[in-house]
Amino acid sequence: MSLKSSTKVDVNTQELTFAVDAESFAAAIEKAYQRQKKQITVPGFRKGKASRKIVEKYFGEGVFYEEAINSLINDEMPDAIKNAELVLVDTPKIEVISADTENGVEYKAICITKPEITVSEYKGIKAPKNVKDVTDEDIDQQIEQIKQRNARIVSVDNRPAQLQDEVIIDFEGFMDGEAFDGGKADEFPLKLGSGQFIPGFEDQIVGHSIGEEFEINVTFPENYQMEEYAGKPATFKIKLNAINETEYPEFDDELIKDTTEFDTVDEWKADIRKTLEERAETRAASEFENYIMQFLIDNVEAVIPKCMFDHRVDSLIRNFEQSLKQQGMSIDIYLQYTGMDMDSFRETFQERAENEVKLRLALEKIAELESIAPTEEEIDSQLQEVADANNMSLEDVKLRIPMDDFITDLKVSKAIEFVKDNAVIDNTIDPDKKNEESEESEEAAE
The missing domain is CATH 3.30.70.1050 (Trigger factor ribosome-binding domain)
Known part of the structure; x- marks a missing residue:
């Protein structure tokens, strides 16, 4: 040929x-x-x-x-x-x-x-990296979580119902003196203040005691999901059968010993503060990287073939289908549940696919411009991880995977680190404001 x-x-x-x-x-x-x-x-x-x-x-x-x-x-x-x-x-x-x-x-x-790519700016990108300070309020929230996890429900019979109590009630609803479908239940558990029922229902139970039978009057919201009830007044006959309250433990050394690996509250607080600080640093680093990557996406100059976006959508859908299979669900059943057809489902992946293709092309171009490439030692080290995970030899892995693609992936990873290392932290930048400006620019362009 x-x-x-x-x-x-x-x-x-x-x-x-x-x-x-x-x-x-x-x-x-x-x-x-x-x-x-x-x-x-x-x-x-x-x-x-x-x-x-x-x-x-x-x-x-x-x-x-x-x-x-x-x-x-x-x-x-x-x-x-x-x-x-x-x-x-x-x-x-x-x-x-x-x-x-x-x-x-x-x-x-x-x-x-493959399109020709121009990335006008990739060195010295200014990006915010705001590491949130860990406050005493943050520690208090963690304390509250421990108390919540170790709380117990106890019956109350010496006082009326209060907000945050769980009550057990019988109820039946009436409109114009007639009982309506779906408005009746016996021994129904309801946490007062949860907003589970329509506005006014739970508040009117507060103050009543076990054994009382009473009526409450409410009006269904105008936007109620059952249109035949929307905006209409109703009366509910209530019988209060039981009141339960949540009892929280004392937060002390004994609780810490029983529920954690630490012996004292002070030890636990020191550890949780360190953990929260590490999480804050990780989150800030992730947001810093995301800002930089979005900057590259926004500054890619290229005419990109539509097929590249289509192929990426295909890949994302395959991954999604695999995830569904692990949950015992097919894509057809998922589409039925969501009321989408395949075209509208594909559209939900379009923006993500376009961004991922643009970013990949930008990073490959940066790797080319900066002569970024993994060493033989780095390649073998990464391949060895694959080999160990699959109980294979290094040589077998090299024969079974497309090495050119694998090396390109490593180049892209190194290009990401290169761009991050050359970025400049600027905490005067408001990332939310930038996003708003970007949306306004897109609308103006349209």
């Missing part, structure tokens, strides 16, 4: 014309016949016993052309494209121009190529 011509026909689109000589085409036809002959039946011959000439006479001279041409393309075109120094981002579209045993094959391939 030889490359006859290479012509740029559009942005990111190259048309390649290839020629296969008659001898190579003839050899490919013979291989196609040998692969297929056991399945071929010709009248007057046992299955698989008809010669190639007989088969071609019966089915037509070009009976093996398609498989022969496809095998030539699959076997030889990747190297031909590589020799043409093209990086493709989609499967080429093939069109056979001519094919016969005397002259061989000529075909053209329409190739979508």
